[in-house]
Amino acid sequence: MQAHVGRFKGKVAIVTGGASGIGEATCRRLAAEGASVVVADIDADRAASLAAELGGPASAVAFDAVDVASIERLVTGTIERFGRLDVLHNNAALTSPALHAKDSNAIDIDFDTWDLVFAANLRAYLAGCKYALPTMIAQGGGAIVNTASTGAFSGDITRMAYTVSKAAIIGLTRQIATHHGKQGVRCNAVAPGLVLSAGARATVPDVIQVMQRHLLTPAIGEPEDLAALVCFLASDEARYINGQTYIADGGMLAHNPAMADLVDLAARR
Ligand SMILES: NC(=O)c1ccc[n+]([C@@H]2O[C@H](COP(=O)([O-])OP(=O)(O)OC[C@H]3O[C@@H](n4cnc5c(N)ncnc54)[C@H](O)[C@@H]3O)[C@@H](O)[C@H]2O)c1
Numbered sequence: 001m002q003a004h005v006g007r008f009k010g011k012v013a014i015v016t017g018g019a020s021g022i023g024e025a026t027c028r029r030l031a032a033e034g035a036s037v038v039v040a041d042i043d044a045d046r047a048a049s050l051a052a053e054l055g056g057p058a059s060a061v062a063f064d065a066v067d068v069a070s071i072e073r074l075v076t077g078t079i080e081r082f083g084r085l086d087v088l089h090n091n092a093a094l095t096s097p098a099l100h101a102k103d104s105n106a107i108d109i110d111f112d113t114w115d116l117v118f119a120a121n122l123r124a125y126l127a128g129c130k131y132a133l134p135t136m137i138a139q140g141g142g143a144i145v146n147t148a149s150t151g152a153f154s155g156d157i158t159r160m161a162y163t164v165s166k167a168a169i170i171g172l173t174r175q176i177a178t179h180h181g182k183q184g185v186r187c188n189a190v191a192p193g194l195v196l197s198a199g200a201r202a203t204v205p206d207v208i209q210v211m212q213r214h215l216l217t218p219a220i221g222e223p224e225d226l227a228a229l230v231c232f233l234a235s236d237e238a239r240y241i242n243g244q245t246y247i248a249d250g251g252m253l254a255h256n257p258a259m260a261d262l263v264d265l266a267a268r269r
Contacts, residue, residue: 007235009034012082014074016065016128017092019046021197022147025223026089026230031058033231035087038078042092057082065092065124066116075131084139087234088132090125091147093162095199103161117161122168129176133185141184143234146173147226148191150249166191170245177243186242188233193249195221213260216251 013030017023019041027050031037036057041047044062051060061077063070079085094117102113125146136142151159152167169189176187194200194211201208212220229248232238247253256262 007033007231007237008087011086012036012038012078012084013087013089013234014038014040014078014085014128014132015089015091016040016063016074016124017147018089019043019050019060021199022192022195022223022226022230023089023091024050025227026091027054027058029224029227029231030087030234031056033235036082038074040074040092065094065120068123068127071124071127072131075128079135085132085135086139086142088128088142088144089147089230089234090128090144091230092120092124093147094120095202097202100159100162103159105158105160109160114161118165118168121162121165122172125169125172129172129187133176133180136185137180137183141186143238144173144176144185144187145230145233146187146189147230148173148189148245150191150193150247150253152191152245153247153253173245174243181242186233186238188238188241188243189245190226190229190233191245191247191249192226193221193247193252195223195226195248197223211252214252214255215249216254219250221248221250 008030013035015023015027015037018027018039027037027039031054037054039047039051039060040063042064047060047062051058061074063074103109103117129144146169148169149166151163152170156163173187173189208220226248229246233241
């Protein structure tokens with residue numbers, strides 16, 4: 001995908017969950033467009049190897065989205081090192097199949113699982129904003145992009161806490177935009193549908209074929225498709241956009257839910 005060279009020249013960006021999938025693609029694109037990128041991830045080795053590959057001012061920081069103190073160190077350390085912070089992409093989420101199996105439904109879920117998912121998926125995004133905002137405001141502005149999910153807009157048969165936490169991210173996004181828009185901070189969200197990241201391939205390999213029937217695009221989305229949207233929202237090109245959530249799902253939520261069955265029915269007639 002063509003990068004707009006220079007959109008992030010002189011800018012400093014943190015991407016959480018930056019070592020893999022959507023975060024990795026966003027790190028690559030931000031770096032290609034001139035940003036000093038901090039690849040922030042719990043997987044220190046992958047983050048370090050991506051930062052080394054990106055070269056130049058890119059660096060890696062290990063942190064745990066569940067540990068608020070590590071998020072404060074990530075943000076303040078970045079600001080100390082570069083003297084500013086222009087872009088925060090809150091993107092990390094717990095994606096392990098074992099956790100998803102426990103994140104079941106209202107009857108079976110245990111409260112530890114609920115709290116863990118909310119700590120990583122929601123509180124961590126708030127914490128990133130909390131520690132980034134004073135610097136963004138002091139320097140005259142900044143852009144925050146949060147990764148939600150299409151699960152925020154439609155019911156799912158699994159992942160009770162994950163889905164509710166993703167819906168809450170949309171509220172967090174609007175709150176930050178409303179509180180700090182006049183101070184130059186834009187806060188928007190992306191809501192991916194199925195995207196073929198390593199996490200998605202591992203957790204839902206057999207679901208991918210089922211989902212493809214319902215897309216309005218020939219192919220399933222790749223991490224780069226989301227990176228393009230994240231970088232647009234993080235760039236000055238989106239200067240008139242604030243508090244919004246953009247769906248990138250191949251049109252999955254745009255049609256009658258019975259569409260694929262109706263197409264099959266029409267073919268049988
Ligand atoms: N891929 C999809 O189909 C899809 C759909 C909807 C939403 N999303 C969202 O997109 C975001 C990225 O997902 P992805 O598919 O690229 O996943 P991924 O598994 O490829 O990447 C997630 C990254 O987050 C890191 N991570 C996990 N736990 C962490 C923790 N506690 N602290 C810090 N980092 C941690 C992982 O090491 C990994 O590098 C997530 O917020 C996810 O919920 C993805």
